[in-house]
């Protein structure tokens with residue numbers, strides 16, 4: 001009797017031991033370590049930001065006390081409540097504009113016989129890769145009442161008095177943000193429009209509905225989840241956009257939350273705690289919206305794709321196809337061609353008065369902003385190119401390695417921390433760069449990495465590695481786990497399998513993700529503007545410096561340099577990642 | 585315009601191509617009011633294209649289609665009516681039930697588009713839903729339905745506003761076998777009940793034979809034969825039709841001569857071997873020396889384990905068993921005869937082994953000699 005009890009106890013105990021030992025595997029340990037590192041990078045700045053927002057700076061600017069003072073100030077301040085309202089107006093306006101443009105262009109390109117639509121599509125997407133800040137600078141030079149190129153042309157050619165447009169206000173911000181974020185909505189809907197089972201629309205037609213009614217009652221409602229997702233992303237991105245309101249509206253009295261956060265982060269009346277509180281306010285809005293999108297809208301998308309009986313369904317617009325063509329060209333003109341042409345023109349003048357003076361054409365602006373060895377070089381500008389290239393190469397590479405490791409863990413292992421990793425790689429998407437940068441600033445300002453490129457690198461990676469991670473994850477989901485497993489069964493080790501099977505299969509995705517991050521980092525502004533110091537200026541910070549302290553031609557020259565680099569990267573992206581990389 | 589008042593759909597010399605490839609070539613048919621006509625043929629033969637030309641979802645290059653008294657398309661006269669102006673209903677292979685609407689809204693769509701009064705919408709929609717047995721699911725979203733239920737919604741949606749013609753494009757091919765038979769019978773029942781003219785596209789010959797008043801067999805963009813199911817089955821116009829309708833063995837040979845209805849054919853048994861002399865009916869239009877096919881249906885062939893005595897067996901062939909498949913109520917087998925294979929049906933259980941020598945007999949009247 002006693003021996004029996006004893007032995008069953010022993011069995012129990014050794015079972016427990018085994019289970020414990022099974023839990024302490026390499027796999028579990030590695031996942032846990034990675035999860036903790038990522039948690040440190042993502043969560044710590046947000047927690048510090050949260051805590052910091054409850055520290056109230058005394059009027060003398062020396063001491064802090066705990067309290068809700070910063071949050072009270074947000075309502076009682078002279079500017080902040082208006083900035084808040086402006087942010088909402090700008091975000092709503094640009095969401096409406098971007099959604100209208102994005103959906104209509106996607107529909108035209110995916111579903112109609114608009115001439116040249118497959119050639120136009122890449123150009124429709126270009127604004128997605130360019131810097132909206134530079135777009136704002138270009139549009140300022142196009143639409144400023146006195147010196148705007150378009151206004152001057154109107155005066156000269158048509159003899160119009162005054163100005164036809166003025167973009168230096170909240171409408172200008174909506175205009176530029178809207179056209180630059182239209183491709184975001186486009187990308188959210190074009191895939192489902194393209195792959196939608198045509199009989200869904202055909203049956204509306206045979207049931208008696210005309211083209212317009214079919215589009216309104218069947219096509220658009222079916223892609224509505226995609227439209228809403230795109231719209232929410234645009235709203236959130238516009239709310240976190242710093243460059244456009246900084247250039248077009250803040251100087252003329254329309255502050256936004258981001259321009260206010262910026263003024264509290266740097267400058268003479270810096271108040272990091274106030275900035276932290278405003279960042280919290282902005283972050284709460286964006287996190288809430290992203291949460292709604294992820295939780296309620298993305299899962300609702302309709303499965304409208306069927307394999308069988310598929311026919312590409314292209315609507316014959318008849319003569320209207322030329323209207324569609326003209327509309328498409330108009331978008332490319334205002335979003336890509338006009339801004340770039342304007343930058344080139346302005347950058348070739350010693351000073352910009354709004355008129356093209358052929359006799360004055362000069363390359364001095366390029367010399368001053370690009371040739372760092374030249375005595376007249378402006379170091380804030382010339383530093384930018386080198387720093388941005390380092391950040392873009394290094395940041396994209398580290399992000400992709402991290403993304404690869406995390407995706408591998410999420411999809412191919414069952415270690416501890418996998419769920420946490422999954423969650424952590426969602427979090428940064430909810431926070432605008434400027435908010436995360438405030439967190440990084442208040443967290444690391446006392447440490448040696450502050451005022452180095454490392455703090456920028458850290459913030460870049462923390463904010464943007466989820467993009468790479470999603471890129472890889474979607475491919476990992478698509479390539480069957482059995483491919484891995486059959487290699488293991490064939491006798492290959494884990495590492496050989498990774499090297500010979502998994503990585504080669506992921507290669508296109510890795511490349512595409514890398515270039516996408518490279519592009520994002522090369523134009524990054526809202527993180528850099530918070531974290532840069534003299535010597536660690538980035539390209540966009542250089543542009544900011546020039547537009548703030550120098551003149552428009554110099555600004556245009558550096559903007560043009562950045563745009564050319566981005567265009568080269570876009571070209572590489574399309575070559576390496578293929579046509580379908582974005583729109584599939 | 586139409587000479588016969590009963591003609592509901594008439595298709596005249598219809599041509600449609602995609603690029604250089606002809607999808608439909610010289611298609612002609614007149615379909616009477618209330619008739620159920622099936623377009624039957626292998627995948628890619630142009631059935632869907634024909635149907636979509638009738639629907640107005642494709643524009644033919646030439647020809648004329650009339651629905652009732654209206655010419656709906658005639659490229660030569662520059663007439664083209666959009667689908668919404670043709671008063672038709674269509675059921676698609678992928679159901680195409682709108683997932684963002686309830687069952688009721690799906691079915692009511694046609695009436696709403698036609699600006700029916702809300703009273704009429706309600707009664708007619710509920711009536712139609714009752715007809716397909718879905719009235720209890722009216723408020724359900726279409727995403728929460730099974731495949732069979734979705735197809736019923738699609739059917740109800742297409743008949744609810746009482747169109748003149750209803751078009752079916754392989755509506756059953758996404759359903760599993762059992763459900764398919766059930767839906768098949770239901771469509772036939774409904775069609776008879778409502779009396780609506782129907783054009784039904786399928787690649788499944790049994791579907792076509794069971795459902796239709798008339799079958800149009802197509803191959804390579806061209807009509808091969810038009811006739812009622814019995815006619816098509818018993819009297820296929822050519823080898824393609826014979827092969828496509830039901831399981832048929834075709835034995836290639838040379839026409840030797842004919843004696844009244846019965847002709848004799850020398851079926852080649854491979855190089856050097858003595859040809860096999862068979863007698864069959866048909867072979868109109870062929871002259872002695874022409875290559876012809878003797879077609880045989882499994883159910884017309886009698887199997888003997890021993891060489892049968894007497895002469896009333898008609899044709900008698902010796903062969904070797906290739907294999908047998910158990911198909912529930914009967915066995916299906918294949919027998920090798922020289923270079924040919926003959927399919928047979930075995931009603932009662934026979935213990936056949938591979939390569940066993942067996943004898944097959946069939947009456948000349950049961951086998952059809954077909955010109956190529």
Ligand SMILES: Nc1ncnc2c1ncn2[C@@H]1O[C@H](COP(=O)(O)OP(=O)(O)O)[C@@H](O)[C@H]1O
Pocket residue numbers: 311312602605606607625626627628629630631632633634
């Ligand atoms: N939209 C299209 N573009 C090009 N070729 C097509 C298109 N639709 C059908 N075809 C071609 O036309 C022929 C007939 O097609 P279809 O009418 O769909 O055949 P079925 O319905 O009998 O299977 C096929 O060869 C097919 O490849």
Ligand SMILES: [Mg+2]
Pocket residue numbers: 628631632633754
């Ligand atoms: Mg078909």
